[in-house]
Amino acid sequence: MSKLYAAQAIIIKARDFGEADKILTLYTREYGKFQAIAKGVRKSTSRLRGGVQMFAHTRLLLYRGKSLDLVSQAENMDSFGALREDLERLVYASYVMELLEHAVPEREPNERIFLTTLMTLGLLQGEDPELVCRMYEIKLLYLLGYHPHLTDCILCGKPLGNSSFYLSPEQGGLVCQSCAGSEKHDGLLAAGTVLAIQKLLTMDPRQLFRLKISPGQRREMEKAIEHYLIYHLERAINAKKVMKDLLHSLKPKS
Numbered sequence: 001m002s003k004l005y006a007a008q009a010i011i012i013k014a015r016d017f018g019e020a021d022k023i024l025t026l027y028t029r030e031y032g033k034f035q036a037i038a039k040g041v042r043k044s045t046s047r048l049r050g051g052v053q054m055f056a057h058t059r060l061l062l063y064r065g066k067s068l069d070l071v072s073q074a075e076n077m078d079s080f081g082a083l084r085e086d087l088e089r090l091v092y093a094s095y096v097m098e099l100l101e102h103a104v105p106e107r108e109p110n111e112r113i114f115l116t117t118l119m120t121l122g123l124l125q126g127e128d129p130e131l132v133c134r135m136y137e138i139k140l141l142y143l144l145g146y147h148p149h150l151t152d153c154i155l156c157g158k159p160l161g162n163s164s165f166y167l168s169p170e171q172g173g174l175v176c177q178s179c180a181g182s183e184k185h186d187g188l189l190a191a192g193t194v195l196a197i198q199k200l201l202t203m204d205p206r207q208l209f210r211l212k213i214s215p216g217q218r219r220e221m222e223k224a225i226e227h228y229l230i231y232h233l234e235r236a237i238n239a240k241k242v243m244k245d246l247l248h249s250l251k252p253k254s
Contacts, residue, residue, distance in 0.1 A: 003064040004072070007031055010117055011056045012097045016042065024052055024071065026060070027100060027117065032109040036062055038071040051076040055083050055093050055121055082125040091246050092129040095239040096120055096136055102233055103140060113143050119205055128209055130218065130247075135200040135208060137225050142201060146232045149173025150198055160195075164188040167224040169231035189224055193217040197225075 012033070013025035020042045027033050041048045051058040051074025061073035083093040100117055104110065116139050123132045141147050148167060152159045153176040165174040167189055174194065189197075196213050203211070213221070230236050 005062055005064070007060050007062060008077070008114075009058050009060050010100075010114070010121070011052055011054055011058065012101050014038075014052060014054055020046075022052065023068070025101060027104065027114060028060075028109070029111055029114045030109055032107045033101070033104050034069070034107055036060075036069040036071050037065075038074070041071075048074045050074070050079070053079060053084070055080045055097065057118055057121070078122075080121045080125065083121065088246065089124055089129050091239065091243045092133055093121060093124050095133060095237060095243050096124070098237050098239040099137070099140065099229070102235060102237065103144060110143065113140065116140070116143065123205060123208065126209060131200075131208060131211065131213065134197075134218075134221055134225065135205065137229060138197055138201050141225075141228065141232070144232075146228075147201070148228060150194055150201075153179055155179040160191050162191050164190050165194065167228060169228045187220060187223045187227075189220050190217065193220045193224075197221060 007026070007028040007030050009026040009028045011024055012027050014022045017023045017037065020040045022038045022041050024036050024038055025033070026036055038048050038052050040046050041052055048071060051060070052071065056076055057078040057080070059075040059077055060071055063070040063072050080093070083089045096117070100113075104113060116136070120132060120136045126132070148169075149172055152174065153165065154168075154171050154173040155175055156179050158176045158178070160174070163176065165176055165188070166180050167173070168175040168180070174189075177188075196211070196217055199211060226240065
C-alpha cells in the first residue's frame with residue numbers, strides 16, 4: 001500500500017509543536033478524524049501556511065508515518081477567512097469545531113457530517129451565527145444517530161398540539177409534563193419551539209435566515225439542546241462557555 005495519499009480536510013485544530021511545526025486535528029471526507037503534523041509550517045517561507053489555517057477547507061497530500069501522518073502538500077479550497085476576522089464569528093466557529101472534535105470517533109468517515117460541517121462554516125459567515133449553530137447541533141445529533149423524537153410524547157404518545165414538553169435525553173425525545181411527573185428535566189419547550197427545531201432539521205439550509213424565531217424560543221432551544229448534547233457526548237463543550245461569556249459582554253449596557 002502506498003504511503004502517499006490524498007484527502008479533503010477541514011482543519012479542526014492547529015497547535016504549535018517544536019520550533020516551527022504544527023500538529024493538526026483534521027476531519028477528512030475520506031478517512032474521518034485524525035491528527036497529522038505539518039513540518040516547518042510556522043516559518044514565513046512555508047508553502048503549507050495558507051492551507052492549514054483553522055477552519056480551512058483544504059486538499060491535502062499526506063505521507064503515512066509511524067505515529068503521526070505528515071502533511072506533504074496543502075491546497076486551500078476555502079479559507080473561510082471571515083470567521084477569523086470577526087470575534088463573534090470566530091467564537092461560534094470554534095464552538096462548532098470543538099463540538100465536531102468531541103462528537104466523532106477517530107478514523108470513521110461520515111461524508112454527510114463532513115458536508116454538513118462545510119456548509120455550516122459557510123453559513124457562519126452570514127448574518128445569524130447563533131441560529132446556524134442551533135441548526136448544526138440538531139443536524140449533528142441526527143447524523144450521529146441521537147436525533148430526538150419530536151412529534152409527540154415518547155412515553156404516552158400525547159400529540160404536540162399547543163402543550164409544552166420536556167426534551168429528555170434519557171428517554172430520547174419529548175416527554176409530556178404528566179409523564180415527567182416529579183422527574184427533573186432541564187426546562188420546558190413550548191410547542192412553537194419544538195416546531196422550530198423540526199424546521200432546523202428538515203429545511204433547506206439556504207433558507208435558514210428566513211426563519212423567524214423569538215428570543216424566548218431561542219433561549220428554550222439552546223438550553224434543551226445543550227443538555228441533550230452533554231448527555232450524549234458525556235461532556236460539556238468548553239467553547240460554549242466562552243461563547244456565552246462573549247455574547248454577554250457584547251450586550252449593550254443599560
